[in-house]
Amino acid sequence: MNIRNSIAALFAAATIAATPAGAETYPDRAVEFIVPWSPGGGSDTLMRLVANNIAPFLGVETPIINMPGVGGTVGLREASRRAADGYTISLVHEGLLVASETGITDLTWDDFDPVALMTASPQYLVASINKNYSTFEEFVTYAQANPGTITMGVTLGGVPHLHAAMIEQAFGLEFKYVGYEGTGERIRALIGNNLDVAIGDISSSKQFADNGDLTFLAVGSSERMAATPDVPTFKELGKDLELNVTRGIVMPKGSPQEARDSMEAALEALSKDQTYIEQTKGAGADVLFRGQDAYSAYLGSLDATVKSLSSVLAQ
Template sequence: MTFRTGLAALFAAATAIATPAAAQDYPDRAVEFIVPWSPGGGSDTLMRLVAGNIEPYLGVDMPIINMPGVGGTVGLREVSRRDADGYTISLVHEGLLVATETGVTDLAWDDFDPIALMTASPQFLVAHPTEDYSTFEEFVDYAKAHPGEITIGVTLGGVPHLHAAMIEQAYDLQFKYVGYEGTGERIRALVGGNLDIAIGDISSSLQFVENGDLVFLAAGSTDRLDAVPDVPTFKELGSDLELMVTRGIVMPGGAPEAARATMEAALEELSKDPTYIEQTNNAGADVMFRGQEGYRDYLAALDATVKSLSEVLAP
């Protein structure tokens, strides 16, 4: 063996030894979690449960920074500009795919590295109490008699907009859309009497329903939920609608394989944590873990579905 080939062999061996050590160093500081939605909504609530319970499995803290705007795309734009080093993560749900398809943003789901799908949340048609209707059937009758007069709070160009349009189509109704950035913002507007109805979820709305400030007219789940057993599903009410929001963790595109694998493993362990599961259920969502490959497949299939419904969201 010559001196040069011997040196090359030593360098290769040293590299092979150093690589696992480098992988073990991640993470060596806090991982910043940019939540691209306002505080108080479903996404913020559920992602704070992830951040608040992840430290035993990841080994570092996960501080949250809320960065709302333009249907969740402002925060995701910031994430896309961050270094792909594993120290910035964010949240993706159906809203990004809808925003991409409707031209709200040029960002797409595959501009990011999907790490893990974490939760699924049924959506509800929520109403401000009124003498005009107290059940979904009465609401449909009233809405048909007053086309275009019912104001509904949604995220324009987002999933709530899609869900509202699906309700319109299924029951031959016509709403007047009012746009809000996040679930918490439009539910507060509904409580304040500035809207007739809105698309909401348990985490943002249940406290107001229990106080008598709001009422759930229908649930987008497959079956009635234990948390609100008296609320009928859309399927019970004559349609095949399933209105769900899934939420998963992503990193800026091109993140190191070791960082992606470590984060995926930590999130998988978290998804089995009884305390985390109970907290998520109490917030009106189910834990639904899928790792990198499964989450990527899910987003690709969902993207095809959103594209097939693009005419519903056309301006």
Template sequence: MKMLRAVIAVAGTLGAVMAPVAAQADYPEKPVEFIVPWGPGGGSDTLMRIVANNIEPYLGQAMPVINMPGVSGTVGLAEASRRTADGYTVSQVHEGLLVANETGLTELNWDDFDPIGLMTVSPQFLVVNADRPYETFEEFVAYAQANPGDVTMGVTLGGVPHLHAAMIEEAFGIEFSYVGYEGTGERIRALVGGNLDAAIGDIASSKQFVDNGDLIFLATGHPERMEQTPDVPTFKELGGDLELMITRGIVMPKGSPEEARDALETALRQLASDQSFIEQMNNVGSEVGFRGQADYADYLTDLTETVQRLSTRLAP
């Protein structure tokens, strides 16, 4: 009888130990809300909706997108950082957060979150209104050199587009007048409307307007000409040692459960190998470049050093 009671006691103990494991294996038990800290229509919104629209077969739950734009993406990220770290809120970061932190726009930085996975790499383009007196990059530079400060450039002030535009100024000896907008979609709409001369954009936000003749891609920040825009030269071809890229990754609030982080990382890794997903990303001018939790954290650590070196030229 004593032995029977001992067996029962051990079984009960094992059950108590194993119960949380079984519960962990059930994650996620409900949809995971995705706070995209930029407005509709821009590169982040377009690309992250592709992630959200394709993740359910691998995650087992839907990932509804909530747009929370404002202050260079920091409003939505601040909200995400305050959410309960239970695995049911995710958000997106790119180089803009690191620049905003370095320039004093926000105290938040990537290490205030748990990085889960880098997903996309998006080359940036110099885009101009088609009604302006230049159709090539060489004509654009000649005009800007002859008229310092006359070209109005749409950027996110104190953000990555501002950094990229400043790099173009430095490389080609020109000077812009900056106009700030929240997100790529907003500034591209202003460019199409004739309220700007030029902007930093990407294929996701701009190609439809290039195709219909409203805008012109003058140069790409990709190191090589892209399949989607074979006639657009690279900055390197044009004489500038520039690569203008934005990477986007998924994060959770700091301290999220390990099982949630691991489950989402696994789902994102599987999604990154899905050919339909890859094609959808390529069709909007982005490349899939997955890195898991550890590799993504290492990447962001290295990127911080780069941003600290380059962002000294910026004023938010």
């Protein structure tokens, strides 16, 4: 190699070394997507819609790896241990914050880099048909006059328990909690008049509300839902409550900013894709995009709420 070629080679090598890794090439291979829940559930279904539709916007595939166990914390533990290189993403929802506060795991949302919130499934306060109340205002009046007698169906120590406790705190109520494993069980108990109220959602409850077997008292969305236009939001009812099961994408802590920015941009573009929006609605959720800063702020605010309700969630 002559001197001129040697100098050119050294210059090229120095240029490559000075260029941040991944600044222009990320992603150059598939990004593994750890879903810490079993196949077929709500989180798995909604995240598969992300994985199945994101390639045109990201440029690579995002194969899903299901790692269920201990309320989603097994998969998240594995995700937190992966190399922080941008090639692992995972799913977080409110369950992690509750599991952290109740001692199920020492992981917190701040052990990850939030990239984007993608979907929200608004939760409803659902009531059995009864003589004491048929609106939320009547419910509050009755519950305040009869503290500790309203039976509330939740998943104890889970997100429904958190949402019910938020209602208690906001309106000065006191419920008698009854634990059920899943939403379907709670709704069946309502229909059978074994509960007074429960935390439910559209997919589990709307058909029974349409049939007159149940009634929606309020919804935790920021605006009234198109599917239930007559059901008021908690904000309309005087309290700034958001009761959602949200699902967002995170990376291991310390992942490159370039990777986070590229993934955020791809997810934002996906959130505007009509096919993806319709598929998400068909799965019982709404697309609700929030980028890195807004998603981190949401998680931080919700974490403070969870901490303020720790004594209730531990019961």
